[in-house]
Amino acid sequence: MPTWTVIDEQRTFEAEIGDDGVLDPALLGWELKPEGLCKGEVCVPLRDSVVPPMADLGRLLGRPSAIDTDERVVAFAASPDERADALRSGLAPDFELPDVDGVLHRLSDHRGRKVVLYAYASW
Amino acid sequence: MWQALSTDLADDGLTVITVALDRSVDDARPWIEAAAPTHPSLIDTEHVVADLYNMVNVPTVVWIDEEGRIVRPNDVHYVSSEFASLTRFHPRKPIAALKAWVHGEAAPLPDGESTTPRLATWTDQEARAAFALGWWLAQQGRDEAAERWFVRAGELAPHDFTIRRGSMPIRGIDPAGPAFFEMVGAWAAAGNSYYLPLPDTATTPDDFEAEPVEELSFEEIRARIERGPG
Numbered sequence: 001m002p003t004w005t006v007i008d009e010q011r012t013f014e015a016e017i018g019d020d021g022v023l024d025p026a027l028l029g030w031e032l033k034p035e036g037l038c039k040g041e042v043c044v045p046l047r048d049s050v051v052p053p054m055a056d057l058g059r060l061l062g063r064p065s066a067i068d069t070d071e072r073v074v075a076f077a078a079s080p081d082e083r084a085d086a087l088r089s090g091l092a093p094d095f096e097l098p099d100v101d102g103v104l105h106r107l108s109d110h111r112g113r114k115v116v117l118y119a120y121a122s123w
Numbered sequence: 124m125w126q127a128l129s130t131d132l133a134d135d136g137l138t139v140i141t142v143a144l145d146r147s148v149d150d151a152r153p154w155i156e157a158a159a160p161t162h163p164s165l166i167d168t169e170h171v172v173a174d175l176y177n178m179v180n181v182p183t184v185v186w187i188d189e190e191g192r193i194v195r196p197n198d199v200h201y202v203s204s205e206f207a208s209l210t211r212f213h214p215r216k217p218i219a220a221l222k223a224w225v226h227g228e229a230a231p232l233p234d235g236e237s238t239t240p241r242l243a244t245w246t247d248q249e250a251r252a253a254f255a256l257g258w259w260l261a262q263q264g265r266d267e268a269a270e271r272w273f274v275r276a277g278e279l280a281p282h283d284f285t286i287r288r289g290s291m292p293i294r295g296i297d298p299a300g301p302a303f304f305e306m307v308g309a310w311a312a313a314g315n316s317y318y319l320p321l322p323d324t325a326t327t328p329d330d331f332e333a334e335p336v337e338e339l340s341f342e343e344i345r346a347r348i349e350r351g352p353g
Contacts, residue, residue: 005259007255007256007259009174009255010169010171012259064245064246064248064249064251064252065249065252066249066252066253066255066256066272066275066276068256068260068268068272070268071260071265071268073256073259073260074256075252075253075255075256075259076252077174077248077249077251077252077255078174078248078251079248080242080243080244080245080247080248083174083175083177083242083243083248084242084243086175087176087177087193087196087239087240087242088239088242090192090193090238090239091191091192091193092185092187092191092192092193093175093176094191095171095172095175097142097165097166097167097171097172098148098165098166099155099163099164099165099166100148100151100152100155100156100164100166105140105163105165107140107187107191108191110138110140111189111190111191112189113136113137113138113189114136114137114138114186114187114188114189114224114225115137115138115139115140115186115187116125116137116138116139116140116184116185116186116187116221117140117142117172117176117184117185117186117187118125118139118140118141118142118182118183118184118200119141119142119143119144119167119172119173119176119178119181119182119183119184120141120142120143120144120181120182121143121144121145121151121181121285121289122143122145122150122151122153122154122292123145123288123289123291123292123298123299
């Protein structure tokens with residue numbers, strides 16, 4: 001089976017994907033069970049217990065995707081519902097990013113102080 | 124440009140965290156080194172923060188309180204007047220509002236204003252998947268395939284300039300050149316705004332009367348940007 005590159009938000013890995021376009025959902029953290037695909041407490045039912053091809057799998061799991069069949073790369077973005085729930089909760093989403101020296105910083109390290117988060121770019 | 128304010132307000136309990144939505148450490152490095160920040164000055168090559176907070180342009184500022192709650196969502200604040208003659212964003216009201224909040228003299232947001240920013244739709248996130256795919260392909264040197272995905276991402280989320288303008292340097296397009304002005308012009312002609320500031324600290328003509336800024340032509344500003352920071 002051909003080897004594809006899978007971009008799962010910040011994680012990139014290789015996977016075997018056949019002509020049927022089916023990606024093993026376990027690689028995205030979903031387990032195949034009698035009730036469907038499950039992650040923790042959440043299960044989504046599958047029609048005829050069959051894992052659908054990638055584009056439909058993404059739709060089923062709430063994950064928009066971009067699929068390049070010629071280049072054999074697929075990218076899954078974060079679920080818009082998850083992102084919306086996080087922002088509606090009022091809590092500032094946590095993240096960890098490097099500075100120019102490669103030292104990692106977490107937003108939550110600054111809990112207890114007021115924080116101004118300022119995104120800019122050289123462009 | 125945040126260094127002075129950060130130093131000023133650090134003892135009053137404020138931490139400034141800047142995040143550069145740039146394609147590499149080397150793109151952001153000259154700006155960061157010129158500012159010599161004492162606050163965390165981070166690089167976000169994968170647009171992690173843009174995705175988490177649904178930021179669609181820069182600059183975007185978010186205020187977060189001691190409990191980690193967003194108290195002022197995505198807003199457009201400039202805290203330096205260096206490019207004000209071009210951007211028409213004056214730093215006067217943002218700086219005053221920030222100081223008042225840090226000193227406990229004013230609420231971070233007027234009563235009734237939501238602390239939730241505009242939320243990303245399915246298509247907005249689909250655009251982020253397309254951008255991630257294009258960016259990965261570009262890093263592999265597969266430029267033609269990358270270009271198709273950058274174009275696709277921009278079509279899916281025409282309001283997302285972290286994608287449309289942010290991809291320009293990767294694609295070999297001048298992000299402050301004709302392609303940029305054509306993009307912004309078309310966007311405005313269709314009745315849209317390139318920046319979406321919150322109303323309470325949005326610039327008004329009296330800001331420029333109260334504190335005049337250096338009036339530079341576009342060419343002068345361009346020359347300064349090309350010379351680099353400092």
